[in-house]
Amino acid sequence: MGSVQDNRHTKPLLIASDVDGTLIDDDEKVSARTRAAVQAAVADGTPFVLSTGRPPRWIAPVVDELGFAPLAVCANGAVVYDSNADRVLSAVTLSTDELGWLADLAMSALPGCGLAAERVGASAHDAATPQFVSSPGYEHAWLNPDNTEMSGDEVLAHPAVKLLIRLPGTSSAAMAATLAPLIGTRADLTYSTDKGLIEVSAPGITKASGLTVVAEQLGIPVSGIVAFGDMPNDVPMLTLARHGVAMENAHLDAITAADEVTTSNSADGVARVLERWWGQP
Secondary structure, three states: OOOHHHHHHOOOOEEEEOHHHHHOOOOOOOOHHHHHHHHHHHHOOOOEEEEOOOOHHHOHHHHHHHOOOOEEEEHHHOEEEEOOOOEEEEEOOEOHHHHHHHHHHHHHHOOOOEEEEEOOOOOOOOOOOOOEEEOOOOOOOOOOOOOEEOOHHHHOOOOEOEEEEEOOOOOHHHHHHHHHHHHOOOOEEEOOOOOOEEEEEOOOOOHHHHHHHHHHHHOOOHHHEEEEEOOHHHHHHHHHOOEEEEOOOOOHHHHHHOOEEOOOHHHOHHHHHHHHHHOOO
16 A cells, blocks of 8 residues: 555545435535546546435435446445446345344333334335335434334334444444444444434444445446545445545544545535545536
């Protein structure tokens, strides 16, 4: 691996970007400048991959903003999704036994928490698979949830790519500090908002693992990746990449893990770095 200065000037072989707080602005739009920079890289033959905590069904609005349909690492690395073909290429799930163990642990360590599970089917909106299921009283961390409410037992009755643990009024960091030592290596725990929401995946599943799968499929070494992110769930990816870039608005964990800090998601932070290799508007 070269120096940070070398990495700043060597054209990457693959670009990986988080979505919320990174690629899109606070109005969930991709700016014209960022869109042009990404499209210039793609036109030059460099693959662009979304790497997000979002499920496949929340990728379409990003595709519309970008103007093309990239591969996407979804659910914090558990799912690889081809947004052009609307096809889930691979998924790594937590088993029902693992979900049950995690649920018992969470409810014991974080009294009053709510549980939800993210599942995937063959496509983004597979009608045969209820995709986001939550227990009664689960309070969502975002607007306009698209969940199916069911009993706590039913939430845990099918394998899921992600278990969500929600405790309003508590910081996600505090929740993670409580749960992580108890979970150990039996699952992978992270968070993408500090609003009392923890996201748990199968052991070893992170954005870095999902991005590694994509890089292998494309025949690109991970040493050729530049990655952009802003939250703790981006840290494995920022560390994996040859050059990890945190946004100015990023969580301290992401800033610490990154090789470089760019401007914020609302100030064309991704574009300002990509223009180093693919010109300026």
